[in-house]
Amino acid sequence: MRLQVSRWGALTALGADFEAICEGRSGFVADETWDSAWLAPIALRTGVPRNLALALNALHGLDVEARDLAVVVATTTGGMVEGELAIEEVFFGRVPHRPPDYYWNTLLHHLADAIAAHFGATGPRLVVSTACTSGTAAIGIAADYVRSGRAKRALVVGVDALCKTTVFGFRSLGVYTRQGCRPFDRLRDGMGIGEAAGWLLVEPWETSSKIELLGVGLSSDAQHLTAPDPLGAGLERAIRVALGGTALERVDHVNAHATGTLQNDAAEAAVLKRILPDAAVSATKGATGHTLGAAGVIEAVFTIESMLREVIPPVVGLQQPLEVAVSDRLRGRHQRVALSLNLAFGGHNAAVAFARADR
Amino acid sequence: MRVEVAVRASSCWGAWSQGFVETDLGADLRVRSGAELPRPDRYPAGNWRRMSRLARLCALATEPIISVIAPTEIGSLSLFFGSMAGEYSTGVAFLHTLFQKGPAGASPLLFQNAVHNAPSAHFTIALGATGPVETVAAGLDTAFSTLERAMLAVNLRGTPALVVIAEECGPEIQKGLVFANMKGVFTEGAAAFLLEPGRGLWLDDQLKGPLNMDEFGAGPASDAARVDAAVRALSGVSGSRFRVCAG
Numbered sequence: 001m002r003l004q005v006s007r008w009g010a011l012t013a014l015g016a017d018f019e020a021i022c023e024g025r026s027g028f029v030a031d032e033t034w035d036s037a038w039l040a041p042i043a044l045r046t047g048v049p050r051n052l053a054l055a056l057n058a059l060h061g062l063d064v065e066a067r068d069l070a071v072v073v074a075t076t077t078g079g080m081v082e083g084e085l086a087i088e089e090v091f092f093g094r095v096p097h098r099p100p101d102y103y104w105n106t107l108l109h110h111l112a113d114a115i116a117a118h119f120g121a122t123g124p125r126l127v128v129s130t131a132c133t134s135g136t137a138a139i140g141i142a143a144d145y146v147r148s149g150r151a152k153r154a155l156v157v158g159v160d161a162l163c164k165t166t167v168f169g170f171r172s173l174g175v176y177t178r179q180g181c182r183p184f185d186r187l188r189d190g191m192g193i194g195e196a197a198g199w200l201l202v203e204p205w206e207t208s209s210k211i212e213l214l215g216v217g218l219s220s221d222a223q224h225l226t227a228p229d230p231l232g233a234g235l236e237r238a239i240r241v242a243l244g245g246t247a248l249e250r251v252d253h254v255n256a257h258a259t260g261t262l263q264n265d266a267a268e269a270a271v272l273k274r275i276l277p278d279a280a281v282s283a284t285k286g287a288t289g290h291t292l293g294a295a296g297v298i299e300a301v302f303t304i305e306s307m308l309r310e311v312i313p314p315v316v317g318l319q320q321p322l323e324v325a326v327s328d329r330l331r332g333r334h335q336r337v338a339l340s341l342n343l344a345f346g347g348h349n350a351a352v353a354f355a356r357a358d359r
Numbered sequence: 360m361r362v363e364v365a366v367r368a369s370s371c372w373g374a375w376s377q378g379f380v381e382t383d384l385g386a387d388l389r390v391r392s393g394a395e396l397p398r399p400d401r402y403p404a405g406n407w408r409r410m411s412r413l414a415r416l417c418a419l420a421t422e423p424i425i426s427v428i429a430p431t432e433i434g435s436l437s438l439f440f441g442s443m444a445g446e447y448s449t450g451v452a453f454l455h456t457l458f459q460k461g462p463a464g465a466s467p468l469l470f471q472n473a474v475h476n477a478p479s480a481h482f483t484i485a486l487g488a489t490g491p492v493e494t495v496a497a498g499l500d501t502a503f504s505t506l507e508r509a510m511l512a513v514n515l516r517g518t519p520a521l522v523v524i525a526e527e528c529g530p531e532i533q534k535g536l537v538f539a540n541m542k543g544v545f546t547e548g549a550a551a552f553l554l555e556p557g558r559g560l561w562l563d564d565q566l567k568g569p570l571n572m573d574e575f576g577a578g579p580a581s582d583a584a585r586v587d588a589a590v591r592a593l594s595g596v597s598g599s600r601f602r603v604c605a606g
Binding site: 078080083084087091104108112125126131137144147150164169170171174217218221222223225234237344 | 362438443444445447450451453454455457458459462465466467470471473474475476477479480481483484486487488489490491492493494495496497498501504507508511512514515531534535
């Protein structure tokens, strides 16, 4: 069964407009309340848990048929923003003043339940949390729900809010940037965490469809808990699975994971140089920060927008490129097929492939 | 929609409260986790020490199944890991190091083990499994939603899948569940299935909406027996009900 992505949206530190990404703006700001980490908090006014607030703000205005609608949510933190407050209260001996459902809402699944309830969705619901490949994996699960007939359509939501666990966790690993994220730059020094929410609606193909979801590929390196395979063999397998029968030569654009860490960018560059030397490469984490569970979804949205607008967003922070085809131009070509890539803790790799219907 | 797969093997570890010396949640929540878990030879001692309790539970549940996976299948094996609370306890432990020692003292080991997919990562490294991995959660329906997700994938991909469902359910989770007025006894444990294309375990033709185990059926008798043992374990893990039909 052919599938389409019929509608999509993303909310990042730069707002909900793709123009900001195309203009090369950055959402990174210095925030002393987080011990001078580089953060990009999004202003929200709401009384619900922050991850849910981010998701509902991104989904604002979406009208979708709820019958047999599947909801697949990608997140790494769930309700941990609020959970941290409660854990801190208990740790320092204070009496927690929280409603009874507070702890329950800190777990991962509450996001899928709440979003499904918001739309009245009657299909299956699931949270996928495979670290930074969560968003791309969620697109694959959504595709399978629709292909198998388990759902008529599937809403994929990727969301992760800033929290102490991720910011100070990545700092403890020594991979947090001091200067701001610089994807594929020779002087890169690490990632910076951002927060975001994005969504896609996956449906069966129609004659009026514009964007085809060609496929999703997942793989594991089976080598190391946090570091990628330097040769990127697993990432290459994921790319080939995502493309299915589509030739590598038809790929015109790759939105890379490109976290700005030494190891990730080197491994990814090795794969791109080896199998996709002619594709234009974009990387958006210099603008949005690494949004973890949301990254796969918002970067899929950026990839689709990029295809439809025939633009390749500039790589914010890039000054001295690695030996990889990072490019802000298509050399006169149209974007027929584009890939979005993600790598994750656990040695997990993910790729999603899209095609323009009219190319 | 009818989805059907074969169950080549199943196993479980420690469901029904093994590892807890007290589960009287009406008392003062003095739930002490765990008996020490034996290390399978597959896991070097150094790696085992660095694994969380949840990851060890997963390793122990999958160990009896690994012998029926052919070496030629390892590369295409899909892994589906489901857990409601996942590494919540490890996440709490990480935050304690942060609160106690400040950012410079936060534990990188606890952080890398706190992600939901850490147990599956340890497993793929130990087995050399390079296929797709999905780690999911669906509240009290986690066991069944994970199983359903894997069944769809086996049907669509035509390759075997290993399904692992596990809950550590340490004191932090117990406190939270009680605070949320959840009823029942939630215990630690893990169960694993090896699914492959074929017949034996199916999803109902009319399946709609959030999954309930009532929509599962299993047969013939040999498959029903395999599913029955592991599903009973899952029921203990997730607190959900189930029904298995021998046909």
